Amino acid sequence: MTREELYQSIYTHDTIYLPPHEERDVPLEVSLGCSWHKCTFCDFAKDAFQIHPMEKIEESLRVLAYLRPEDRRMFFLGENVFCIDTEQLLRIIGLTNTYMPAIKEYAMYSRIDDILRKTDEELLLLRKKGVDALHIGVESGSDSILAERKKGITSSQTVEALLRLDKAGIAYYLTVIPGLGGQSFSYMNAVETARMLNKVHPRNIWCLKLKLWEDTPLYKEAQARTFDVMTPEEIIKEERLLIQNLTVTDCLFEDTTVLDKYTIRGMLPEQKDVLLHAIDYLLSLEGQTPAS
Numbered sequence: 196m197t198r199e200e201l202y203q204s205i206y207t208h209d210t211i212y213l214p215p216h217e218e219r220d221v222p223l224e225v226s227l228g229c230s231w232h233k234c235t236f237c238d239f240a241k242d243a244f245q246i247h248p249m250e251k252i253e254e255s256l257r258v259l260a261y262l263r264p265e266d267r268r269m270f271f272l273g274e275n276v277f278c279i280d281t282e283q284l285l286r287i288i289g290l291t292n293t294y295m296p297a298i299k300e301y302a303m304y305s306r307i308d309d310i311l312r313k314t315d316e317e318l319l320l321l322r323k324k325g326v327d328a329l330h331i332g333v334e335s336g337s338d339s340i341l342a343e344r345k346k347g348i349t350s351s352q353t354v355e356a357l358l359r360l361d362k363a364g365i366a367y368y369l370t371v372i373p374g375l376g377g378q379s380f381s382y383m384n385a386v387e388t389a390r391m392l393n394k395v396h397p398r399n400i401w402c403l404k405l406k407l408w409e410d411t412p413l414y415k416e417a418q419a420r421t422f423d424v425m426t427p428e429e430i431i432k433e434e435r436l437l438i439q440n441l442t443v444t445d446c447l448f449e450d451t452t453v454l455d456k457y458t459i460r461g462m463l464p465e466q467k468d469v470l471l472h473a474i475d476y477l478l479s480l481e482g483q484t485p486a487s
């Protein structure tokens with residue numbers, strides 16, 4: 196088999212999505228789908244949730260050991276792999292050590308409740324075994340928006356889980372969604388999300404403006420006019436308010452979806468003004484005046 200055919204043999208889908216900053220990791224497919232699968236805006240989790248049998252994971256590791264023997268960091272693919280119980284995660288890490296001893300660090304997606312179901316001791320043990328970072332869609336700091344979009348977590352649960360990751364020494368990269376509250380709750384989404392983020396220590400905040408996908412319940416709400424969709428300009432003004440209210444430190448802020456065509460990126464707090472000016476400039480290109 197060619198290298199291409201070997202890669203194709205171990206992944207379910209033709210395209211593999213790795214989050215920003217993990218693009219160079221070795222991707223190991225551990226599960227498919229999301230164990231929650233209820234968020235009304237989500238088009239991401241198309242597969243029925245399943246954790247692959249150890250035999251399949253082992254076969255993938257054999258192939259990856261041949262293709263990428265020197266790599267040091269691995270990403271466990273699956274919408275929320277961290278929901279897998281600690282014992283099984285440790286078995287997968289142990290198997291990886293056998294086939295790919297150069298791998299020293301692991302990263303994966305997680306939901307907040309996946310973290311809360313693990314004890315402090317389990318988190319510490321996973322850290323010790325190489326779990327270095329979790330990528331988590333926290334989406335909003337507003338409890339009413341989270342409830343309305345059926346996220347299944349509250350902002351205080353998010354803070355509790357992330358502070359426990361701090362204690363264990365596991366880094367976290369967070370995704371938030373400007374526009375998720377619609378026009379009516381735009382101010383609340385910005386201010387309450389900033390308030391929540393200010394209580395924790397994300398390595399990275401990635402803003403992904405709300406995109407309405409046709410097959411989602413939120414799309415149907417928008418069609419029925421029970422959700423007041425925001426324009427890209429309104430959304431970036433909401434994001435500007437979020438940035439203004441952020442006091443996080445040592446955190447890379449980025450948005451690859453600004454006005455559907457631009458990327459902004461900067462360290463907080465040092466480059467807060469640069470980010471705000473960049474937004475004002477991009478708005479001016481669209482003939483808009485910035486929100487104050």
Ligand code: SF4
Nearest residue numbers: 229232233234237240
């Ligand atoms: S937890 Fe994430 S992957 Fe699962 S349904 Fe919600 S947004 Fe989608």
